[in-house]
Amino acid sequence: MNRQRRRQMAENYLVIWVDGNINMENEDCQNTLAQLRGVVNDVNPCTTAEQCIDKLQENSEETSFVISSGALGQHLVPEIHGMPKLDGIYIFCGNKQRHQEWAKDWPKIKGVHTTIKSICEKLAIAVKQCNQDQVTVSIIGVNEGGSSEDLNQLEPSFMYTQIFKEILLDMDHGQQAIKDLVTFCQEHYKGNKKELKIIDEFQRTYEPALAIWWYTRQCFTYKMLNRALRTLDGDIIIRMGFYLCDVHRQIEDLHSKQINKYHVDLKLTADDDQQLRRLTDRIAEEIGGSGWYRLGKLLLQIGQFDKAEELYTTLLEQASNDSDKAHLYHQLGMVKEKRGEYKEAISSYEKYLKIKRKTLPEDHPSLAATYNNIGLAYNNMGEYPKALEFYEKAHKIKEKALPPNHPDLAQSYNNIGSVYNDMGDYLKALEFYEKAHKIFEKALPPNHPDLAQSYNNIGSVYNDMGDYSKALEFYERALKIREKALPPNHPDLAQSYNNIGGVYNDMGDYSKALGYSKKDLEITKQALPPNHPDLATTYNWFGKIYRGMKDYPKALENFEKCLSIRQKALPENHPDKATTYSDIGDVHRLMGDYEKALSFHRKALNIQENVQC
Template sequence: QAGGTEWQRLGDLLLKIGQLNKAEELYNVLLNRTSNEDEKAYYYVCLGYLKTYQGDYKKAIWYYEQGLEIDQKTLPSNHPDLATSYNNIGGAYVRVGDYSKALSSHEKALEIRHKTLSSNHTDLATSYNNIGLVYNKIEEYSKALSLSEKALEIRLKTLSLNHPNLATSYNNIGLVCDNNGEYSKALSFLEKALEIRHRTVPSNHPDLAASYRNIGLVYDHMGGYSKALSSHEKALEIQHKILHSTHPALATTYNNIGSVYDNTGDYSKALSFLEKALEIRHKILPSNHPDLATSYNKIGLAYDNMGEYLKAFSFYETALEIQQKALPSNHPSLATSYSSIGSVYVNMREYSKALLSHEKAFEIRQNTLPSNHPDLATSYSNISLVSNHMGDYSKALLYQNKALEIQQSTLLSNHPDFVTSYSSIGLALDIRHKTLPSSHPSLAISYNNIGWVYNNMGEYSKALLSHEKALEIRHKTLPSNHRLLAATCSNIGSVYYKMGEYSKALASHEQALEIGTKTLSSNHPDLAPSYNNIGLVYYNMNNYSKALLYFECALDIFQRVLPPTHPSIESVKESIEILKKKL
């Protein structure tokens, strides 16, 4: 009969070759048979690893803590195995999103290693690396970067240049740079990690999939959607080969691909991938798991972008219901859901309800986050936007300045998020020119915003120039039927309308409508303004019969998607009454 060590080797082999069910069965048998406390601790750790690989992180934590409890009774307080246990527990807590417990566990591991290891020991680098990851998750990027760089410094001194742990350090620094808006630096570090992994691990290794995923996320943030999609698809190809069909990592990749399609305006594909992610999570997670809420939020966002606001609202509400059951009442994820619901209300032009939702998000963030946290800046910006729509310009300005104040204190001066709060004409554009590629979508946003300012100031030639630059960028980076192209054409049409150049205004508004009718449902809210704008142009060209036709189309859509007393409905009705008197 094989001895204990041989059974352990068999279990380890089954883990390595992915025979998880057999490995679990063996470890449980060995656990039940042994009376040796050291062996029990070992089997608990192995089962923890197994459950981590399966994505059952809560069960993994339970197994790791059982092993730790035994080790604490049998080992000295500074034994390296205790540090390993704390490290494993910290990693599992990161995966379930309990970052305070994760930080506590990783810091206990670091404390033990500081007492027992040399200053350049690689296990110290592992602890620095892990704590840095937690700080990255909670958006304390300067701490995250400092710790990740400490880990890299140790590893460069002690490891070969193609060691997998060096790849881990490069990867983590890249993630911090990505979150800090330093996209070119992020890509540089992530590609170094990928290069090492290509040299050192098999072509279907999970770490390669992770590298492709992270590179895809950076390209998505940069607006390089085709490259983002290519990277995520490479990750998915690897995962399909090595993971079972309901593995949580597959759900994450489906979500990432869905988000890219959402950003490019291909909503049917976006929904297809986002729904696959939701399907997996429904199969493997309890009904109140936060990852389910994440899926509902992403699908809600896709419907929001499609203009199907009632569906978006339904998905956001479901996400919020899950979070209210699973999370503390002041958890930041609840604030995110309230913020999403507020944004839907803005799109539905229900500004008082939008304000209420954004204020709930703000209250949670104010009670739980540091006063200079970026999410607080987001809340200030959202409340400013709604206040502006409601005509409360002093409040809008006050809250926008608060958002700017936070971003000035926490973000790099050229971080893309920083510029969304900056009110000075040209400064936002200058920042984006320095930090982004010349065809980045955010540059189009800046040109668009500057165009609106010039339009409101009556400087129509400058407004036109800015909107045309936005259109040029969007033609280069977006599909020909993307809704943002329609929006830019509409902006150009509005400038021509104010200039009295009605034939050019008509051509631009008709182009916007043509794009919209190709990609949107016939009652999509974004179509109504196009019909209304064309009606206004025909009215000023004295073609009252055509004007009436377009106003009626606008009214029909508004009445389907907006409350009956909505100002947009009243405005179009008024235009129709005036027209009827002229006919």
């Protein structure tokens, strides 16, 4: 997640206090804020209803509470009452009788209050109830025979938290880890005297034997760890890694002494689903290595690219031998590629190859993955002959070194198929995609993410061929796997929503197309940098949908957002830029502005004449 664009939350809840008379230089306002932060740290003062609505929409995935003045509340409540993650509204006013009459019509209003103390008491009860209702993420099995009613909801978090746990338990955590967490918490809880006092106590008195005691205290340790595990926030999990390990080991110790009545909410979901266990083991195996290197791979796997880059850059600065440096250049290349920075990715891969070629021949098996990744970067840049050159180089190496049903060979077929698909040779693309799919079906568990990508690839060919029912069939298979196998904010999920939305758009079902595209945008804005090409693709679909709905101003707005990103992220003559110029020209034509339409179509034509196919 790009923390430049999205405020990082360390707890589960957001409180918005909205009142036209808020003035933070006023002592009463300062006292009110301090009391609210004693219950929930993240309190956002707003002076208008519009500011409140914006805050709720920006944090639509977080459980929220609103405290509103009576005057603003009458206009605000009808606007926000239907928001699914809004848990409760508290009216704070000087005239209780005046506002009780209208307030009773809205079930989410939890009372009309004349003192902040009574609101804090009610809010504390609501937060406690929400904590109990939250789906907890598993750390260790206390009840071996237990089962989960929410297994489908827990699967992605279960898998990746389990792998996180295994990695963290395998690492050394010194005293510096405690100091780093304390510094982070002091910054996060700045101004919250109650919590800062507890953090100071933690710094002075914490020891591993007190880990569970600190968790059951339900202070910052409880709030932060619960949210980090629920949302799979890699940053917080890493910061609290030492503490998570201490809790785990203490529970294990208590369990070995058969003190089974000691209940802690950090309990492991039942491990008796064999299909899920198989998938977890497979992904854990793929995230090989040890210590920080393994952690970096996991961060890449779950889409936390900024954190992975930060980790790999630090390790590169500390690397003392060529072997470690080469590996880290390769991993940084993967990070850059995932973020849509293709030229930088190729540069990192070439640094890797420069080191490796000192000791290895051109066709050594360990170089195949890098040739493959360079091919992917060129493909994304629209340089198809270059992409094909590197993909085929990787494929020849793999054919010699691997058995015919190896998943890496399937990935090679996939990659070559993708170039043919982008070049418009759909039958050739389908031939390679189906070769890959046959291998994946034999070699992988049925819910493996690579199998989802295979379904997705086949769906894309059928979509480009205009066979929308077939495309939808394969796209929905891909989505079904990804919903089970990936965290809820993973970019690949956004890709699935985008693809399905695109098919519905092509079929003329614009309401369904819009619904899927909104899901796509919600994830993409959180998971990727603001100039990532995938975000441009999402805006492009919005433009097409609104054009189909004949809402031309909105179509133009989204196509222009798409163009703005593509101009920054893609090479000068990339085919996708030509497509966007053409789309903008088409909207201007539909709006009757033929001069502008002609100008944009000429820009598209200039690129198309220069593209090498």
